[in-house]
Amino acid sequence: MVMTEEGIAAGRAAVPAPAPGGRARRPRRWTAEAGWAYLLIAPTGLGLAVFYLWPVLQTGYFSFTEWGPFGGHEWVGLDNYRALAADAEVRQALVNTLLFALLGLLGIPLAIVFAALLNRPKLRGVSVYRALFFIPVVTMPVAVAMVWRWLYNGDFGLVNQLLSVFGVEGPHWIADPATALYALVAVCIWAGLGYNIVVFLAGLQAIPREFYEAAEIDGAGPVAQFRRVTLPLLSPSIFFVSVLSVIGSLQLFDLVYVMAGSGQAARSNPAMPRIQTVVGLFYDKAFYTNDRGYAAAIVMALLVLIVVFTAIQFRLQKRWVHYG
Structure with missing residues (x-):
């Protein structure tokens, strides 16, 4: 393209003249x-x-104040945070919450497998299967917790009734310290499985079919195609689901509150020290013991924890993309 002098002059005239301070x-x-x-x-x-x-x-x-029994508060500085660092109950709740977050990630590979099965074009009734998987997502968490509380009942629950058919005596799932945590994790994974499947289905359907055809021509089998094509191209969806899963697990409260109780009911549950979460402890301190300043310190520590874990996940995602 040949630029004439008239064109150059017109282009210069279109550029805004700089302001007196030097900015355009x-x-x-x-x-x-x-x-x-x-x-x-x-x-x-x-x-x-x-x-x-x-x-x-x-x-x-x-979080820097102390509240009286009849309202009102006074500044106490870092006293709440010092008490927080020395509180064994807070440390146990933090360990429990981190276990919920870690075990909750097991639902991601499970959701990927189901999404891959539902993504098959010749599968009959695929819309029905997708709807069935998504029903728990649109169901109120309290309703989900009430149903599973009945299923886990140690005396007449359906889970123990099924186990009794095989001669196995089931425990009191939510009241047994050995099984309570894993029983709640199973409910969390089940409740969030439908949403994760929808996200992974959208990611799978966005992968061009030509990539699989090229990999098949190169001699790659189904497993190699999954490792070399599906997983790398599905990594943004995996990252998105993992971030939401960790944040949701760190904020877990409603399922534990409904299934295991809170306040006096929680204190009578022998498994409560193993399943008490940080948000549940915040609720007890704020609304049962009326120690709102200490409760605010607990929830601020949880906020910092969520920010740190999210930043770590973003960092790992960047490294995955860079080295992948």
């Missing part, structure tokens, strides 16, 4: 569009600030 002057049209953009996102930004940012800041302030 923005066109009025750009300023008007930016103003409309800020105006349109203002309701969402205001909602986030009022219902998310302000409660976080308020909780952070309360």
Whole structure:
């Protein structure tokens, strides 16, 4: 392309003249569009600030205070955090929560397998299977917990009834310290399986079929295709699901509250020290013992923990993409 002098001059004229301070002057049209953009996102930004940012800041302030039995609070500095570091109950709840997060990741490979099976084009009734897997996702967590509480009942639960057919005497699943944690993890995996399957199905359907055809021409079998084609191209979906799974496990509360109880009911449950979560401990301190300043310190420590784990996952994802 040959540039004439007239074209060069016209191009220079189209560039905004620099402002007296040395910065380029923005066109009025750009300023008007930016103003409309800020105006349109203002309701969402205001909602986030009022219902998310302000409660976080308020909780952070309360974590440095001590509350009286009839309300009112006074500044105590780092006393709550010092007590937090020396509290054995908090450490046990933290270990339990981390175990929930770690074991909950076992649902990811399970969801990948089911998604691969449901992604088969010749599978009959695939829509029905997808709907059945997704039903627990749209069911209220309290309803899910109540159903599984009945299934796990040690006296007349369906799980123990099925085990008795084979001559096995089932335990009191939620009241036995040896089985309570794993029983709750199984419910968590089951409840979130449908959502994970939908995410992985979308990722699988976005992989071009030509990649598998090329791998098949090169002599790669089904296992090699899965390792060399499916997993690398599915890594963004795996990363997304793993982040949500870890955050959800660290915030676990409703299932434990409904299935194992809280407050006085939790104290009578012999398995509660093995399944008490950080959020459950926060709830007990805030609403049963009325120690709201200490409860705020617990939940702020959980916030830091979530941020740290999410940052680690983002770091690992970058390394996976770089070396993969």
